[in-house]
Amino acid sequence: MKYLKLVIFLAVMTVIAGCNRTSFQDAQGNSLNWDDFRGQWVVVNYWAEWCKPCIEEIPELNELNQSPDVTVLGVNFDGVTGDALTRLGNKMSIDYQMLAEDPGPVLGWKLPVGLPASFVVDPDGKLIETRFGPQTEASLQALFSESPNEG
Numbered sequence: 001m002k003y004l005k006l007v008i009f010l011a012v013m014t015v016i017a018g019c020n021r022t023s024f025q026d027a028q029g030n031s032l033n034w035d036d037f038r039g040q041w042v043v044v045n046y047w048a049e050w051c052k053p054c055i056e057e058i059p060e061l062n063e064l065n066q067s068p069d070v071t072v073l074g075v076n077f078d079g080v081t082g083d084a085l086t087r088l089g090n091k092m093s094i095d096y097q098m099l100a101e102d103p104g105p106v107l108g109w110k111l112p113v114g115l116p117a118s119f120v121v122d123p124d125g126k127l128i129e130t131r132f133g134p135q136t137e138a139s140l141q142a143l144f145s146e147s148p149n150e151g
Helices: 003-019 050-066 082-091 135-145
Strands: 023-025 030-032 041-047 070-076 097-099 115-119 127-132
Touching: 041 050, 050 135, 070 082, 082 097, 097 127, 115 135
Parallel strands: 041 070, 070 097
Antiparallel strands: 023 030, 041 115, 115 127
16 A cells, blocks of 8 residues: 555656646747756847848857757747748748747746847856847857856
8 A cells, every 4th residue: 555655646746747847849849848958058049030130140049059058049029930930940041949939928038128139048047148139159158158157
C-alpha cells in the first residue's frame, strides 16, 4: 500500500510540475519550452515588415543566432501568424526562429512602444535589458561579456 501511495504521489507531482512549464509555439507550430533555453543567452526581437531599422538588423541577428550560446527569437509586432508569418520571414531572410505569439504577457513584459526592440535574457532566464533601435552582433556580444552571467 505504501508503494502504491508513493507511485500516485510521484505521478501527481510530475503532472503538476509539467503544468508550470512556460511554452510557446514557433511559426511552424512546434512547441518551445522556455526552460530549455536556460544556460544560454536569449534575444527576443520584436520586428515589423514596415520597420526599416528592423530590416537592417536582420543580418546581424542571423549572425548572432549562429553562436552556440545564443538563441534569437523573432516576434512579429503586427501579429502575423501561421503560413503568412513563415512566408514573410522567408521574404525578409530571417533565419532564426519566429514565435507565433508574443511571449511578453506570459513573461511579464510590456509590449514595446518602438521598433525594433530586443529583450535580452541571461542564461539564468532573467531579463537583463531591453534595447530599442537596431542592434549589431557586436553590440549584443559586448553586452553578454559585460554581464556577470557571461555566456
